[in-house]
Amino acid sequence: MADSSAAIKAPSPYKRARPGIDWSAYDPGAFYDEIISSPGNARAAARGLVSYTRKMSIKHLLSRQQAADLAIQEMGISFTVYSDGENIDRAWPMDILPRIIPLKEWKVLEQGLVQRQVALNKFIDDLYNKQRILKDKVLPREIIDSSPEFLEQCIGAKPRYGVWSHVCGSDLVRDADGTMYVLEDNLRVPSGVSYMLENRAVSKRVLPQLFEKHFIQPVDDYPSQLFDTLASLSPRPGDQPEIVVMTPGVFNSAYFEHAYLAQRMGAELVEGSDLVVGDDDKVYMRTIRGLERVDVIYRRINDDFLDPEVFRPNSILGTPGLFRAWRKGNVGIANAPGAGVADDKVIYTYVPAIIKYYLDEDPIIPNVPSYLCVDKKHCDHVLKNLENMVVKPANESGGYGMLIGPASTRKQREEFAARIRKNPRNYMAQPALSLSTAPTLCGNSIQPRHLDLRPFILQGKRHYVTAGGLTRVALRKGSLVVNSSQGGGSKDTWIVDTEAG
Amino acid sequence: MLSRVAERIYWLSRYLERAEDTSRLILVRHNVILDLPRSVQPDWELLLNVLGARESFDARPGAATEKNIMSYVFSERENPSSIMTSLASARENMRTSREVLPSETWERVNSLYLSVARRANKGLPRASRHGVLNGIVQSTQQISGMLAGTMNQDETYQFLRMGRNLERADMTTRIIDVASLALANPEEDVSPYQNVMWVSVLQSLSAYQMYRLSVRHNVRPADVLQFLLRNRDFPRALSHCLLELEASMRLLPRGNEALKAVQSVHRKIKRTNCAELEGQALEKFLDHVQLRLQGVHEVIEQTWFTPEQ
Numbered sequence: 034m035a036d037s038s039a040a041i042k043a044p045s046p047y048k049r050a051r052p053g054i055d056w057s058a059y060d061p062g063a064f065y066d067e068i069i070s071s072p073g074n075a076r077a078a079a080r081g082l083v084s085y086t087r088k089m090s091i092k093h094l095l096s097r098q099q100a101a102d103l104a105i106q107e108m109g110i111s112f113t114v115y116s117d118g119e120n121i122d123r124a125w126p127m128d129i130l131p132r133i134i135p136l137k138e139w140k141v142l143e144q145g146l147v148q149r150q151v152a153l154n155k156f157i158d159d160l161y162n163k164q165r166i167l168k169d170k171v172l173p174r175e176i177i178d179s180s181p182e183f184l185e186q187c188i189g190a191k192p193r194y195g196v197w198s199h200v201c202g203s204d205l206v207r208d209a210d211g212t213m214y215v216l217e218d219n220l221r222v223p224s225g226v227s228y229m230l231e232n233r234a235v236s237k238r239v240l241p242q243l244f245e246k247h248f249i250q251p252v253d254d255y256p257s258q259l260f261d262t263l264a265s266l267s268p269r270p271g272d273q274p275e276i277v278v279m280t281p282g283v284f285n286s287a288y289f290e291h292a293y294l295a296q297r298m299g300a301e302l303v304e305g306s307d308l309v310v311g312d313d314d315k316v317y318m319r320t321i322r323g324l325e326r327v328d329v330i331y332r333r334i335n336d337d338f339l340d341p342e343v344f345r346p347n348s349i350l351g352t353p354g355l356f357r358a359w360r361k362g363n364v365g366i367a368n369a370p371g372a373g374v375a376d377d378k379v380i381y382t383y384v385p386a387i388i389k390y391y392l393d394e395d396p397i398i399p400n401v402p403s404y405l406c407v408d409k410k411h412c413d414h415v416l417k418n419l420e421n422m423v424v425k426p427a428n429e430s431g432g433y434g435m436l437i438g439p440a441s442t443r444k445q446r447e448e449f450a451a452r453i454r455k456n457p458r459n460y461m462a463q464p465a466l467s468l469s470t471a472p473t474l475c476g477n478s479i480q481p482r483h484l485d486l487r488p489f490i491l492q493g494k495r496h497y498v499t500a501g502g503l504t505r506v507a508l509r510k511g512s513l514v515v516n517s518s519q520g521g522g523s524k525d526t527w528i529v530d531t532e533a534g
Numbered sequence: 535m536l537s538r539v540a541e542r543i544y545w546l547s548r549y550l551e552r553a554e555d556t557s558r559l560i561l562v563r564h565n566v567i568l569d570l571p572r573s574v575q576p577d578w579e580l581l582l583n584v585l586g587a588r589e590s591f592d593a594r595p596g597a598a599t600e601k602n603i604m605s606y607v608f609s610e611r612e613n614p615s616s617i618m619t620s621l622a623s624a625r626e627n628m629r630t631s632r633e634v635l636p637s638e639t640w641e642r643v644n645s646l647y648l649s650v651a652r653r654a655n656k657g658l659p660r661a662s663r664h665g666v667l668n669g670i671v672q673s674t675q676q677i678s679g680m681l682a683g684t685m686n687q688d689e690t691y692q693f694l695r696m697g698r699n700l701e702r703a704d705m706t707t708r709i710i711d712v713a714s715l716a717l718a719n720p721e722e723d724v725s726p727y728q729n730v731m732w733v734s735v736l737q738s739l740s741a742y743q744m745y746r747l748s749v750r751h752n753v754r755p756a757d758v759l760q761f762l763l764r765n766r767d768f769p770r771a772l773s774h775c776l777l778e779l780e781a782s783m784r785l786l787p788r789g790n791e792a793l794k795a796v797q798s799v800h801r802k803i804k805r806t807n808c809a810e811l812e813g814q815a816l817e818k819f820l821d822h823v824q825l826r827l828q829g830v831h832e833v834i835e836q837t838w839f840t841p842e843q
Contacts, residue, residue, distance in 0.1 A: 109637060283630045292633045302633065307538050319537040321689065321838040322787045 053087045054094065054479065061481035065211050065469040067132050078135040078529040081246035086130075091477060094129075098474050101129045101239045110231045113286045126522040127232050128473045129239055132484060132504040136250065136530040142205070142213060142488075143498045145397030148388060150201050150490045153220065153375045155391040157197040160374060161187045171390050172383055176407075179458055180377050184336065186343050187371035190360060192266075196492050198375070199262055199367040200331075202226075202502075205398070205486045207469035214401045214466070216485065218384070220376040221368060222333050226255060226489045227290040229503040230297075232525040250500035250528040255489070256297035259331075262493035263298075266365025267328040274328040276300040277318060279308070281334045281350045291333050300331070305338075310354025316364045329365040330355075336370050367493075378427045378461045379405055402464060406457040415462040416453065419446045422462040423513075424453065437513060439465050468513055471524065473506055483507045485515050486526065501526030540693045541839040542631040547697030549624035550643070553617050554674035555705030557667040559584065560607060562712050562738040564663055566731050577716075578603045584711045585615050601657060608666075609654035617670065618654055621647045636684045639677055646673045692782040696834065699782075703775035704827045707820045709735060710762060714816045732758045739770045759808040759816075772823070776800045779830070788837055795833045799826045 057073030068079045075083035086094065102124070110125040134142075159166055160177060167174045177183050202223025204216040233252050237244060260276065267274035278300050280291035295302035307318050308327065317324035332339065338348040340356040358364045374380070382403040385396045404411035404422075415422055424436040436449040453460045470481035488502030504524040505515035515521040560581065567576040578600045582588045585607060594612070596602050609618040625647045632640050650670065658666060678698065685691050713735045717728065732753050736742040741762065748765065749757050765771040779796045783789035803823070811819055 296633065301536055303536060304538065307536050319840075321535050321537055321540050 053089055054091060056083055056087065059472055059479060059481070061470045063209060064467055064481065064483075065207055065209050066481060067134070067207070067469055067471040067484070068130075069472065076133070076135075078247075078527075078531050079133045081529075082131065082133065082243060085243055085246060091479070094474065094479075095477055097239045098129050101127060101235050104235050104238050105231075108231065108234070110228070110235075111289055112228075113284070113288060125228055125231065126508070127228075127235060128506060128508075128522050128524050129236065130472050130474060130479070131236060131240075131243075131525045131527045132471050132486070132506075133247075133527045133529055134486075134501065136528050137532075139250075139501070139528045142398060145215075146203055146488055146490050146498050147492075147496050148392065148394060148397050149203060149215065149218065149384065150198065150492050150496075152388040152391045153201075153218065153384070154196050154198055154492060156387045157220075157372055157375050158191075158195040159391075161190055161197075161371060166387070166390055169390070171386055172380075176377075176379055176383075177374070180374055180380075182336075182371075182373040182377055184371040184374070186356065187369075190369070190371070192369045193365065194265075194492075194494060197369040197372040199266070199369075199491060199493055200259070201490045201492070202487045203490065205488065205502075206401070206466055209467040209469075211469075213398060215384075215398050216401055216463075217378065217381060218376045219487075221373040222335065223487070223489065224287040224290055224333070225487055225503040225505075226499070227293040228523055229489070229499065229501070229526070230255060230293075232503070232523060236525040247527060248530040250530070252500050255499055256294060258491055258497045259294065260298045260300075262491045262495075262497065263329045263331055263365070263367055265493035265495075266367060268363055268365060269328055272328070275318075275326060276329045276331065277303045277308075277327050279303050279305070279330050279332040279334055281305075281338065285333075287333060294331070305334070305349070305351045308352040308355070310352060310358050314354070314358050314361045314363055316352075316355065316358045327364060329367065331367050336373060339366075339370060378425050379407070379458070382461065401466060404462045406453050406460040406462065411462075412453065412457050415460075416450055418464075419450060421465055423465050424449060424460055424462040427459050427461060437465065440511075440513070465513070471504075471506070473508070473522075473524075475508070475510075480510070482510075483513050483515070484524065500528045535689050537839050539631050539634060539690075541835075542627040543634070543690055543693040544697040544834070544839075546624050546627035546631070547694040548701040549620045549627065550674050550677060551698045551701035552615070552705065553620040553624065554671050555702065555709070556585065556607065556615070556617050556620065557670045558738045559705065559709050559712060560604075560658075561664065561667050562709060562734055564660075564667075565734045565738070566712075566716060566727075569727060569730055569734070576600070580712065580715050581607055583715065584708050587613055587615055590614070601659075604658040604663075608658045609650070618650055621650055634690050636680065638684070639680045642673065642677050642680065646670070646677070689786060692785050693838075696779055696782045699775040699778040700827060700831060700834075702770060703772050703779075704824060706739065706762060706770055706772055706775070707823050707827075709739060710759070711817070711820050714813070714820070718813055718817070728755065729753050735762075741768060741770060744768050755812075756809045759811055763803055763806070763808060772803060773800065776803075786838070792830065792833045792837050795826075795830045799823065799830065802826065 056069060059069055060072055061069065068076060068082065070076045105124050105127060111122040112125055113122055156166065160183065166172050167177065198220035200223060202219040202225065205213050206216045207213050229252060263276050264274045276298065278291050278295040280288060280302060282288070282304050292302055301318065303318055309317050309319060309324065311317055316327040316330070318327050334350055337345045338350040340351050340353060341348045342353045343356040356370060359366045359370065381400065382405055385400055388394060388396045404415050406412040406415055415424065419436070420438045422438040426434045436445065468483040468485065470483055472479045473482040475482070484504050484506040486502050486504050489499045491497040504526045506522045506524055507513055507515050508520060508522045563581055570576060579598050581603060582591050587607065590613060591606055606613050607616055610616045611618055613619060625643050628635060628640055628643050653666065681694060713731050716731065732755055733742065736745050736758060739762070745758070745761050749761055761768065761771065763772045766773050766777060768774055776796055776799060780793060783793045783796065806819065
């Protein structure tokens with residue numbers, strides 16, 4: 034892990050402060066750093082940032098960070114954590130030093146992300162219809178049979194354009210040699226895009242000078258792109274579609290985002306009890322003007338809770354009849370019920386094969402090498418090398434229920450090994466990657482911290498990929514856990530065109 | 535506008551007004567009792583009757599002492615109409631509809647709730663009673679002022695306005711009730727203090743000065759009633775509250791039924807001769823008005839909050 038001498042300390046008040054930040058003292062060690070290529074030298078796309086901060090004292094930089102923290106409080110950017118039986122709104126943690134990716138590299142990643150989403154949507158559509166991929170034995174049938182995310186109720190459904198996952202968030206990580214990998218796909222209800230937008234708004238407030246130095250791709254059109262994607266699913270084309278964002282409610286950890294997106298799109302933010310499905314199998318919302326027809330639902334609630342008639346009968350978050358209305362084509366639902374079958378972490382290992390099968394192309398962005406515990410040989414390998422593995426349950430998100438080998442105790446590994454032996458289908462493992470780092474303000478010094486990237490990809494009638502995405506950073510030294518619910522922070526992500534003036 | 539959001543805004547406003555008016559109501563009773571001669575046993579239980587909390591209070595253990603009654607109406611969370619419960623409900627309704635309300639008002643409501651919650655177990659001893667209750671009245675007034683001064687006066691605002699005025703109309707009748715019940719109480723012969731008591735009612739409604747400006751002679755029961763029931767200009771008078779309700783209903787879609795219900799209560803009040811309202815007739819009249827206001831609430835609910843399929 035990073036050497037502690039890598040830290041750049043704030044000048045002591047008794048010495049004369051050095052004029053600016055000395056980047057030659059910053060050393061990420063063996064890791065790939067997103068900003069600094071070798072001690073004191075910036076990567077091409079980050080030259081503006083590095084030369085700008087060279088003229089800045091750490092004190093000055095810290096005061097910008099304080100201004101950002103204040104802006105975040107004033108703008109009410111928060112996320113909710115559940116602890117000690119209470120919901121607490123926490124201010125969103127953002128580090129002002131941006132993460133920078135050159136446009137040229139991004140263009141390739143963008144193609145790779147679209148390729149992935151297109152192939153995965155074809156795959157989901159095939160699974161619920163002809164099941165060619167199973168008949169051709171590219172994917173073993175048992176995997177689908179044992180997947181809790183495969184919804185029999187969806188068999189035969191034909192959502193518009195054959196698209197099931199309209200909003201996808203794929204997590205990208207960079208290894209020590211600079212290669213970007215897809216770590217996982219989130220095809221159900223990926224969150225974080227509002228923080229990407231807010232991070233940009235904050236950087237523009239506190240580091241406006243840098244926006245003159247760099248040619249940074251804007252991100253602000255996401256809400257209107259999302260609106261267009263959703264509008265293209267309306268069963269009444271031509272009309273002004275009535276779009277709603279469906280939230281489980283104020284207690285959900287992503288409630289801020291639900292309200293934010295509804296506001297930015299000019300859509301109503303609804304809960305399950307605000308909707309009603311009529312005898313005509315159409316969806317209506319209860320308004321002070323009476324019942325009004327709903328055309329498209331951007332749901333931020335899991336399949337299980339969506340419709341108590343079809344899924345969990347005791348769900349009070351959903352709306353009875355929603356599924357029926359969707360099957361009849363009377364309402365668009367994004368993402369479609371059942372789309373989660375493809376973000377199973379076991380399916381993940383087959384994505385390269387899936388891309389090859391449906392598109393006859395090689396994957397542009399590689400997968401992290403993965404071991405499926407259901408395979409006896411793989412399982413033995415994983416159990417033998419637990420110390421160097423990251424083991425994940427097939428169907429959890431938010432970083433819960435994981436084992437991070439290098440950071441685990443012997444006791445934790447033994448417990449985990451027992452769990453894997455008991456239910457191998459439920460686990461997959463990947464070698465612990467040396468995640469890339471970027472300079473981050475920690476206390477009053479700049480230190481390397483590990484990060485990942487979640488871009489958001491939209492597919493309806495057309496495609497759209499956010500310019501960059503949400504960079505999440507593990508704020509604890511050496512930590513690889515970036516989830517905000519577990520002490521992660523974030524950074525603004527800049528896609529910088531080095532060839533433009 | 536979603537019915538759920540409208541309903542939460544309406545209740546937020548009702549609960550804030552309820553917290554304010556309950557504070558005012560306790561203050562009237564407190565002031566009257568301070569004026570009673572020492573030979574008279576003060577009757578605190580009257581507060582329970584007026585606030586409709588009699589049955590729930592009796593169902594709990596503990597005697598009907600001043601201390602117990604005060605904590606029951608002030609800070610008891612089990613009491614659905616205590617000040618504490620009203621503020622907690624106002625806060626919960628606001629918390630879940632924050633996106634349509636100015637954010638500073640949420641901070642004010644939250645801090646008012648927290649300040650009352652912090653002193654909940656101290657009860658309301660006589661020494662601090664006036665200060666605490668007056669503080670609640672001032673804070674709620676500040677919140678209404680912020681809402682009125684910083685919000686679009688659109689449909690959302692009409693639900694705030696309806697909630698406030700319906701609750702206020704109801705609570706004004708209950709504050710008058712405090713006086714009328716005290717006058718009818720055989721244990722507590724307060725007839726020599728009649729005028730003092732009506733002055734106290736006016737003061738607790740912040741109405742004394744406005745009354746003197748609009749009624750040009752001494753404080754007389756019939757005039758006070760006339761003022762509090764039928765004055766169109768004083769914001770806490772019943773007639774004024776009903777006019778406000780009517781105005782909001784005219785600005786909302788499908789408001790006809792609700793409008794009719796309010797107008798019918800209003801006609802009833804206009805037809806009543808205040809000089810004849812004494813003793814039991816006054817009590818009966820106030821009970822009747824309270825029931826009719828409950829009827830208005832039901833129409834509001836049916837019209838906007840639970841639209842039929």
